Amino acid sequence: xxxxxxxxxxxxxxxxxxxxxxxxxxxxxxxxxxxxxxxxxxxxxxxxxxxxxxxxxxxxxxxxxxxxxxxxxxxxxxxxxxxxxxxxxxxxxxxxxxxxxxxxxxxxxxxxxxxxxxxxxxxxxxxxxxxxxxxxxxxxxxxxxxxxxxxxxxxxxxxxxxxxxxxxxxxxxxxxxxxxxxxxxxxxxxxxxxxxxxxxxxxxxxxxxxxxxxxxxxxxxxxxxxxxxxxxx
Amino acid sequence: xxxxxxxxxxxxxxxxxxxxxxxxxxxxxxxxxxxxxxxxxxxxxxxxxxxxxxxxxxxxxxxxxxxxxxxxxxxxxxxxxxxxxxxxxxxxxxxxxxxxxxxxxxxxxxxxxxxxxxxxxxxxxxxxxxxxxxxxxxxxxxxxxxxxxxxxxxxxxxxxxxxxxxxxxxxxxxxxxxxxxxxxxxxxxxxxxxxxxxxxxxxxxxxxxxxxxxxxxxxxxxxxxxxxxxxxx
DNA sequence: GTCGGTGCGAGAATAACATTCTCGGATATC
DNA sequence: GATATCCGAGAATGTTATTCTCGCACCGAC
Numbered sequence: 001x002x003x004x005x006x007x008x009x010x011x012x013x014x015x016x017x018x019x020x021x022x023x024x025x026x027x028x029x030x031x032x033x034x035x036x037x038x039x040x041x042x043x044x045x046x047x048x049x050x051x052x053x054x055x056x057x058x059x060x061x062x063x064x065x066x067x068x069x070x071x072x073x074x075x076x077x078x079x080x081x082x083x084x085x086x087x088x089x090x091x092x093x094x095x096x097x098x099x100x101x102x103x104x105x106x107x108x109x110x111x112x113x114x115x116x117x118x119x120x121x122x123x124x125x126x127x128x129x130x131x132x133x134x135x136x137x138x139x140x141x142x143x144x145x146x147x148x149x150x151x152x153x154x155x156x157x158x159x160x161x162x163x164x165x166x167x168x169x170x171x172x173x174x175x176x177x178x179x180x181x182x183x184x185x186x187x188x189x190x191x192x193x194x195x196x197x198x199x200x201x202x203x204x205x206x207x208x209x210x211x212x213x214x215x216x217x218x219x220x221x222x223x224x225x226x227x228x229x230x231x232x233x
Numbered sequence: 234x235x236x237x238x239x240x241x242x243x244x245x246x247x248x249x250x251x252x253x254x255x256x257x258x259x260x261x262x263x264x265x266x267x268x269x270x271x272x273x274x275x276x277x278x279x280x281x282x283x284x285x286x287x288x289x290x291x292x293x294x295x296x297x298x299x300x301x302x303x304x305x306x307x308x309x310x311x312x313x314x315x316x317x318x319x320x321x322x323x324x325x326x327x328x329x330x331x332x333x334x335x336x337x338x339x340x341x342x343x344x345x346x347x348x349x350x351x352x353x354x355x356x357x358x359x360x361x362x363x364x365x366x367x368x369x370x371x372x373x374x375x376x377x378x379x380x381x382x383x384x385x386x387x388x389x390x391x392x393x394x395x396x397x398x399x400x401x402x403x404x405x406x407x408x409x410x411x412x413x414x415x416x417x418x419x420x421x422x423x424x425x426x427x428x429x430x431x432x433x434x435x436x437x438x439x440x441x442x443x444x445x446x447x448x449x450x451x452x453x454x455x456x457x458x459x460x461x462x463x464x465x466x
Numbered sequence: 467g468t469c470g471g472t473g474c475g476a477g478a479a480t481a482a483c484a485t486t487c488t489c490g491g492a493t494a495t496c
Numbered sequence: 497g498a499t500a501t502c503c504g505a506g507a508a509t510g511t512t513a514t515t516c517t518c519g520c521a522c523c524g525a526c
Contacts, residue, residue, distance in 0.1 A: 066512065077475045181465050190454060191463040194435060201434040202427060221423060229462030230424040232416050299483060310504045
């Protein structure tokens with residue numbers, strides 16, 4: 001169900017005060033066994049919190065849950081929550097990071113179905129667009145939903161969370177470059193960052209219907225724009 | 234100092250229950266004089282709240298002010314605040330709308346200095362980029378700062394607030410199209426929307442330094458990207 | 467088996483805000 | 497001067513996040 005690797009959370013459990021190299025070996029081992037067990041338990045608890053939050057988000061179709069709800073759903077205690085997370089924001093961050101990682105995986109898999117480098121990029125862009133748009137379509141956590149919140153309070157961490165996706169797009173761009181399909185004047189990583197941002201944010205806004213005659217921007221348009229820009233050749 | 238036209242706020246003062254066409258004329262006039270005065274006062278009050286909020290934002294370099302602070306700074310009362318605004322979000326919206334309007338004006342003025350349509354667009358993009366990035370540079374209210382918050386809670390209103398900028402870019406794009414400088418396959422308004430979004434959001438993220446070797450994306454890169462895309466011609 | 471310690475559930479206490487309500491006092495209207 | 501309206505001051509309420517305090521259950525040591 002959930003990624004087993006625990007993200008930027010965990011730590012703050014095993015803080016042995018004097019397990020430096022001068023302690024007797026048996027003591028070291030004992031302490032280690034103890035801390036290892038503790039760490040395991042901690043991971044399971046963190047896991048349960050994350051799953052609970054996930055479940056709530058899925059059910060309420062929004063990221064506006066309270067810590068209380070998470071605690072109740074996970075059948076643990078508030079005390080425990082704050083023992084494992086620095087605050088709500090860390091929980092959100094963890095979920096966000098997880099969602100990004102999964103999305104990156106999913107997109108990578110989808111893109112690998114194409115042989116032409118530009119087709120790979122195209123598939124990636126379309127899928128990212130779909131995954132980024134809010135609304136009922138989002139089976140996956142509504143993963144762009146809290147990005148804005150976090151972007152304000154913890155921009156650095158958000159950037160870290162973006163890393164897997166950025167890496168993926170950088171890979172695809174590099175392949176395109178190798179095939180001579182990239183404009184000479186642009187670096188793959190740069191193109192990747194710009195494309196990613198554009199697609200994600202445009203997708204996000206595309207949910208709200210322009211009340212009037214104007215239709216929201218589509219995945220196809222976003223792709224065309226990123227690929228070709230707007231200026232005449 | 235501030236735009237005189239009051240935005241989407243005001244109203245909710247003059248709600249005459251029976252000023253329809255069947256009331257006697259003298260009464261109508263009396264009521265009108267009264268409501269007009271009331272409206273005037275209301276506008277001044279709204280004005281003071283907006284100015285106060287602006288001042289606080291400028292001073293604290295963040296949009297995280299409390300309603301209390303605004304009330305105190307404006308030397309009015311909480312009661313009055315809630316009589317004129319539906320809540321804090323309306324105040325934010327008003328500020329945001331105002332900031333967008335001013336930015337649009339500023340950009341339009343700057344762009345008009347160029348004669349070539351693409352140069353106009355280029356100037357517009359660069360200025361928008363500068364205005365959108367947070368940090369100490371922002372002499373103007375940090376106007377993208379609350380956009381994310383509002384985008385979540387009131388997407389429709391945010392879209393409305395974007396209108397002046399969108400219109401401006403649409404104008405510039407249309408001029409470019411008329412001069413045959415736009416790709417044939419793209420509609421001016423679409424190009425405008427895409428460019429605007431891309432520039433604003435990329436600028437926003439560009440503030441956080443990629444901790445490592447990577448430099449943040451520059452205004453110039455954003456322009457190149459929007460104008461030419463990433464694919465080889 | 468009992469003792470001291472530790473992990474943790476339950477939930478009370480605190481704090482920061484937004485939002486609402488209530489009370490007078492000023493000012494204007496008749 | 498009586499009365500209605502507006503409005504400042506600030507108390508009251510409600511919602512969360514976050515911290516604190518208790519007490520119990522488990523575990524290894526003696």
